[in-house]
């Protein structure tokens with residue numbers, strides 16, 4: 126519920142309150158466990174320190190319109206010829222109700238120009254989440270925007286501030302990191318033009334004592350797939366302000382008369398019940414409000430690790446035949462089916478079917494795959510082009526490049542300037558042709574295998590807008606394709622997990638978290654992912670993992686399957702090499718996954734034990750109705766002198782009776798949660814799937 130009482134805006138949610146003052150400079154007063162927000166007027170007195178810090182309230186601005194007064198990170202900074210200082214005055218507010226959901230909108234008017242701003246708070250009370258954004262409307266002269274953020278939030282004072290965030294690299298994404306804030310600014314960001322592998326636009330913050338099961342945690346995610354920035358500023362006045370939005374890096378954007386621009390949405394939330402609760406809130410929130418798909422995720426086969434660029438109709442048919450035999454539901458051909466794409470050096474951009482590999486077109490393979498009872502999916506990378514391609518030879522001016530300079534290559538490719546109307550139309554045309562000529566394509570894996578380099582359209586005055594315009598064009602393309610092909614599902618992939626964020630996830634049904642398919646490495650990557658993103662969008666393949674010398678490090682198939690079953694199971698191994706016995710082993714695991722996938726994809730997830738703290742890694746899933754419990758447990762190394770690892774289930778009903786598969790007698794929830802379960806994991810890289818059923822409420 127949103128109310129405005131005595132110059133206080135009070136947002137009351139299920140378990141939390143968010144309170145700030147009204148006026149020209151809305152100032153944070155409180156965010157945390159629920160209280161009587163309307164009583165907080167006594168906190169809102171003006172405070173100053175000296176002529177160096179005349180107004181300490183500015184440290185807690187909800188949205189910093191730059192006017193040279195505050196020295197902290199601002200949210201909006203503009204330049205136009207008459208006056209670059211913003212003097213935004215509060216005009217009025219209104220509450221909009223849409224689909225049962227309330228939003229608070231505060232309206233501001235600049236005194237020096239016809240610039241209007243609307244600060245928006247979309248409230249999701251059942252999740253204790255608020256979507257923060259700003260809409261800027263220009264009724265007057267052109268202005269240049271130099272800084273554009275979604276908003277700021279302030280954390281109530283505490284002794285320590287620990288920021289938990291994800292960082293990584295290609296094939297090593299989403300690793301969990303902790304950083305204690307000292308005075309100054311700490312920033313996580315992307316300057317790669319997409320969401321990026323180095324950091325993910327998500328954070329959680331606590332006082333250093335929160336655990337999986339307890340403690341206050343404030344968290345946030347930015348829904349943006351371009352250059353982004355989240356800055357945590359701790360001042361000498363014991364205030365922590367977090368500001369998120371589009372990165373300032375090489376950014377500027379001209380807003381012409383009668384134009385408007387909306388910032389990405391920063392979703393922020395609070396829980397008093399620890400990190401596990403934060404993740405479950407986010408998973409449920411994404412399922413309800415962000416993700417497009419409501420259907421169960423299919424078990425897929427992907428040809429990439431088996432055949433690489435050598436996708437030929439015969440070999441793909443053989444793989445599909447075997448995939449169908451082991452229970453796969455969706456067969457996806459990866460890179461290499463088009464143009465002269467025999468390696469990563471040529472063909473990207475030429476979206477015609479390669480006749481040498483598919484003499485009768487795609488239809489032969491699609492018909493065969495469908496006749497096996499499988500669905501069909503395909504890989505594309507529409508934003509990129511190889512210099513050695515017909516597309517580039519015909520349109521060298523379509524790629525980002527600085528004047529008179531050879532564009533820089535990465536993976537032998539350039540990036541198309543998709544903000545050009547003709548380039549955007551080219552992508553829409555070839556995708557629409559592909560999907561309408563082949564109505565049996567029901568899945569698209571959309572890849573993007575490089576950072577955006579040379580982001581320039583030839584040193585034009587509006588070059589610095591291209592970073593943002595790329596993202597907007599991408600969203601427009603996805604939105605159009607989803608509308609025209611509602612039955613086609615989309616996967617977001619960017620050389621693994623470089624494009625995972627709540628912006629693209631409004632259009633994507635699932636994502637590829639990493640090119641690293643090693644089952645052991647995946648445990649940490651998947652754990653990091655689970656902090657902020659729902660398990661049902663996290664694809665994981667069982668692959669051959671390694672070859673040659675490395676083979677001695679291979680984990681058993683049981684371990685690989687258990688690791689990949691923790692999200693959406695897929696197979697990427699070269700199953701055409703497999704013996705009948707191995708195929709049957711695969712079939713057994715796939716059948717088992719189908720029995721439990723509803724609980725994994727739609728249940729509640731609990732991280733029981735992490736590799737960061739113990740050699741035991743364990744994750745639990747409880748079905749929506751609480752009847753089924755699935756636990757995956759992994760033990761890394763056998764030691765004679767170490768005790769047998771025990772795991773402690775969470776989230777059970779203390780007085781209900783549960784039957785653990787393989788145990789003689791049922792046990793109460795309280796017994797299982799307090800005394801724990803022996804895992805009987807002894808060997809190196811031993812793993813287990815533990816199934817539990819509630820047999821009495």
Ligand code: GLA
Pocket residue numbers: 429459460504572574618619620621637639640
């Ligand atoms: C990226 C993807 C892989 C695969 C290759 C194909 O690296 O992450 O899964 O599709 O591209 O070139």
